[in-house]
Amino acid sequence: MSDELKDLYYDPFQDDGQNQKLVNIPPISGSSSMGAGYNNNNLQGFDQYPPSSYTSFTDCLQGAAGSAMDYNSIAMAFGLSPSSSEVFSSIEGNNNQKQFDLGDHLSGASHENPVTPNSSVSYSSTEAGLEEDSEKSNKDSNQQKGSDDGGSDNSKNKVNKLAKKKGEKKQKEPRFAFMTKSEVDHLEDGYRWRKYGQKAVKNSPYPRSYYRCTTQKCTVKKRVERSFQDPSTVITTYEGQHNHPIPATLRGNAAAMFHSSMLTTPTSVSSFSQEMLFQMNSQQQGHGSVFHVPQT
DNA sequence: CGGCTTTGACCTGCGC
DNA sequence: GCGCAGGTCAAAGCCG
Numbered sequence: 616m617s618d619e620l621k622d623l624y625y626d627p628f629q630d631d632g633q634n635q636k637l638v639n640i641p642p643i644s645g646s647s648s649m650g651a652g653y654n655n656n657n658l659q660g661f662d663q664y665p666p667s668s669y670t671s672f673t674d675c676l677q678g679a680a681g682s683a684m685d686y687n688s689i690a691m692a693f694g695l696s697p698s699s700s701e702v703f704s705s706i707e708g709n710n711n712q713k714q715f716d717l718g719d720h721l722s723g724a725s726h727e728n729p730v731t732p733n734s735s736v737s738y739s740s741t742e743a744g745l746e747e748d749s750e751k752s753n754k755d756s757n758q759q760k761g762s763d764d765g766g767s768d769n770s771k772n773k774v775n776k777l778a779k780k781k782g783e784k785k786q787k788e789p790r791f792a793f794m795t796k797s798e799v800d801h802l803e804d805g806y807r808w809r810k811y812g813q814k815a816v817k818n819s820p821y822p823r824s825y826y827r828c829t830t831q832k833c834t835v836k837k838r839v840e841r842s843f844q845d846p847s848t849v850i851t852t853y854e855g856q857h858n859h860p861i862p863a864t865l866r867g868n869a870a871a872m873f874h875s876s877m878l879t880t881p882t883s884v885s886s887f888s889q890e891m892l893f894q895m896n897s898q899q900q901g902h903g904s905v906f907h908v909p910q911t
Numbered sequence: 912c913g914g915c916t917t918t919g920a921c922c923t924g925c926g927c
Numbered sequence: 928g929c930g931c932a933g934g935t936c937a938a939a940g941c942c943g
Contacts, residue, residue, distance in 0.1 A: 810916055812935055825934070
């Protein structure tokens with residue numbers, strides 16, 4: 616997985632600052648599912664942001680922007696096209712250095728940019744496609760094996776049923792990853808997700824969970840893992856784009872209306888993102904900077 | 912009873 | 928070729 620993160624993390628300071636977007640999202644409160652290894656020593660950021668401020672990821676976003684938004688919106692807010700790039704943003708409270716250490720560790724890049732207490736960095740990458748291709752090839756291979764051995768094996772047969780036509784390359788889904796300081800692993804973002812897998816992560820005591828959007832025909836997936844270097848940080852990676860509005864029953868009409876407006880005004884993404892960021896920035900002046908958009 | 916989570920098995924890619 | 932790691936599947940179990 617480190618390879619993927621290497622894709623997601625790249626040194627934004629070597630890109631003339633053009634891709635440098637800063638984002639801070641307050642930590643999200645909620646019931647913790649962490650084990651004994653998770654203690655309050657890792658919750659430094661919560662001193663600044665009382666856990667009661669937000670009850671979910673969407674609440675967090677709503678609190679910041681005055682309206683709900685999904686990952687697409689966030690990606691667009693970064694000035695990136697969700698369909699063509701990935702974003703990695705670190706969201707944190709006070710211990711920024713850990714975040715950057717992580718970034719350095721994963722990217723192997725070195726930079727000397729001073730880190731201000733309330734700043735964090737989003738990373739974008741254009742190296743989309745690698746994982747989906749491999750995933751697709753897996754299915755293809757499965758199907759081929761099934762026809763080779765006649766599909767007598769039960770489990771193999773099941774997998775083969777899901778295999779698609781050979782050579783049918785699956786398009787690389789856009790990915791959008793961000794880090795959030797949160798007690799809960801699975802952040803509420805307005806969509807409904809079904810967990811379909813969990814894997815232990817090498818060199819990390821925390822497992823990685825795999826979720827799929829439960830909406831029919833929606834292929835969006837997300838991976839949730841906790842940073843082993845900063846256990847209070849949750850790394851969420853969205854893959855793909857929702858082709859449906861946020862379920863209104865989950866987060867109320869605001870979320871759906873927001874998303875609907877995004878869908879109906881695709882040409883105003885750029886101006887909207889700026890406006891949204893501006894609003895976020897303004898809203899957060901009172902208790903710390905949530906969004907900081909540097910001049911480009 | 913339907914939806915969701917858990918979890919072991921399976922598969923592929925990749926590095927050695 | 929082998930072993931490891933990541934990703935996915937699906938049966939079983941849980942829960943409202």
